[in-house]
Structures are given as C-alpha cells and as structure tokens.
Amino acid sequence: MRTAIITHPYCRKHKMTEEHPECPARLDAISDRLLASGLDIAIEHKTALKADTSHYALVHDQAMIKEVMDKIPNEGLTELDGDTWLCPDSMKAIERAVGAGILAVDEVVAGKLDAAFCSVRPPGHHANQSTSSGFCVFNNVAIAAAYAKTKGVERVAILDIDVHHGNGTQDIFKDDHSVLLCSLFQHPFYPNTAIENHQTLINSPLSAGADGTDLKALVEQQWLPKLQSFKPQLIFISAGFDGHLEDDMGGLKFVEQDYQWFTEQVVEFANSSDCLGIISYLEGGYDLSSLGRSAVTHIKALVEAG
Numbered sequence: 001m002r003t004a005i006i007t008h009p010y011c012r013k014h015k016m017t018e019e020h021p022e023c024p025a026r027l028d029a030i031s032d033r034l035l036a037s038g039l040d041i042a043i044e045h046k047t048a049l050k051a052d053t054s055h056y057a058l059v060h061d062q063a064m065i066k067e068v069m070d071k072i073p074n075e076g077l078t079e080l081d082g083d084t085w086l087c088p089d090s091m092k093a094i095e096r097a098v099g100a101g102i103l104a105v106d107e108v109v110a111g112k113l114d115a116a117f118c119s120v121r122p123p124g125h126h127a128n129q130s131t132s133s134g135f136c137v138f139n140n141v142a143i144a145a146a147y148a149k150t151k152g153v154e155r156v157a158i159l160d161i162d163v164h165h166g167n168g169t170q171d172i173f174k175d176d177h178s179v180l181l182c183s184l185f186q187h188p189f190y191p192n193t194a195i196e197n198h199q200t201l202i203n204s205p206l207s208a209g210a211d212g213t214d215l216k217a218l219v220e221q222q223w224l225p226k227l228q229s230f231k232p233q234l235i236f237i238s239a240g241f242d243g244h245l246e247d248d249m250g251g252l253k254f255v256e257q258d259y260q261w262f263t264e265q266v267v268e269f270a271n272s273s274d275c276l277g278i279i280s281y282l283e284g285g286y287d288l289s290s291l292g293r294s295a296v297t298h299i300k301a302l303v304e305a306g
C-alpha cells in the first residue's frame, strides 16, 4: 500500500515528569528503528499539520478545550490527572498529534495515500468528551474519525489494540452507529471500564498472559466478521504496542509477529472491500526496544501486505 509516516518534531516537546514512561524518546525509538530497517525509503514522510480548536471541538466539550489551554503553564508542569501533565510546550505537540490524523484523512480520502502511521504523542484513546486522562490530552483518533465523517466518509471502524481499553473512544462514539469500535485489552486492568457490547461496539477482554494465539482467535471470530458486515469506508487503528511481551506496562504476551499478522489481516480486509484506506495512530508502548521493533513491523506490513 502507498504508505506514509506522519510526524512532527514538536511532538517531542511535550514532557511530563522525570522518568515518566510516556516520553519523547518513544518517537526516537520508532524513527531510529525505521531508519535501521531500510524501510525508510519505501514510505513517504509527511509533516503533521497544525490542528486548531475547530478540530478538537469535533469530539470535545468547549469547557474541556478551554481547561486544557488555560492550564498550559508558563514554566514547570500542571496536572490534568494523576498521571497526565502539561508543560509549556505541550500545546505545540498536541496541535501536531491531532494534525497528523487530519492530514492523513485528507490524503487518504483524496486517494493520494492508502495508509498512514501517525507517529505522534501525546496519545489519545483515554480522553473522552470532557476529560483528559491516562497520558492522553485530546483523543487524536476520535477527532480524525469525526473529521473523516465531515469529509463524507459514512462508516468508520476503529480497531484498538493497546493493552488498555480505549475507554475515551468508546465514550465518544458509543451512541454513534456510524462508528464501529473494536477494542481488545487486558482485563481486569486500567482503566477498569465496565464491559458492554452492542452492534457497533465490540469489546474483547483478554486475561493477563494472553498471547498471539488469543489475538488470532478474537480477531478471526469477533472482529473480521463484524468488519465484513459493517463495511467501513475507512479504518483507524489505535496502535498501542504496550501489549508486547517485553513491555512491563501490561501483562499481555504479544510479539512483533503478532502485530504483523494483525496488520496483514486489516490490509487484506481493506483491499478486498471498498475501504479507502487505513490510518494508524500511535497510542501506548513504553518499552523502547519492543516499541520500535513492533511499530516498524506494523508499518512494514502496511507497506508490503496485500
């Protein structure tokens, strides 16, 4: 697939407390590994657009947007929740984290790209309409999905493979049946969402210790049949890699080959349907080595599969 990586140097400027796992080095781990892989030359490199309040307001309350902007400190850090902070440059990163998905939607809907990986931070899938939490300020993937709908895309699927439940994305789209959300996650585990399911909400909890065999079973039995009946015109992936065996943030046992297999399934589905393309957004992934390897394996599968 014609694939781009979309990022911006400003995404490194968002810094939280010392030793915070959601750190700028995560993006370096991905870009360094991409360069070393030689895959670098097979993909397009694009610079994220600068998003603005009109984009955030597609899914977030005005009061929440104002609160985030008002809390940007002149120096030091301000706290949004117990594990999410803002620094003086956070807004620069947030604008580009959201803007990456806006550019990706524009390019894919225009037929210029088949796939994009938004290598940005802060992540987004725990942020709901009114609250930032869990390292997430605004919900990047939800904003991009809502933006795609303003561009005439009628049915959107979001596949969330982060070790944590995509609770913010669920809150935002729970009552919107034009958006299918499939989320796998370790359970019980943060953010401890009550599990519910309906026609456009597929929650797939996994016990600690679950591995690629369990991933394959749930994707084949639950997600692929739902994708086939829902017929999304655009697919988003909330690509968290904190379910990797080597990532201490969670207790799942996925390895690079599992992310490869998953990505191949999504590409094959997209190619066999009327889907415009695949837009993947970095969410979690905190062990730098496995994050870099997993993200590049995922990008490689976007490029080569199908």
Ligand SMILES: [Zn+2]
Binding pocket: 162, 163, 164, 240, 242, 283, 284, 285
């Ligand atoms: Zn996570």
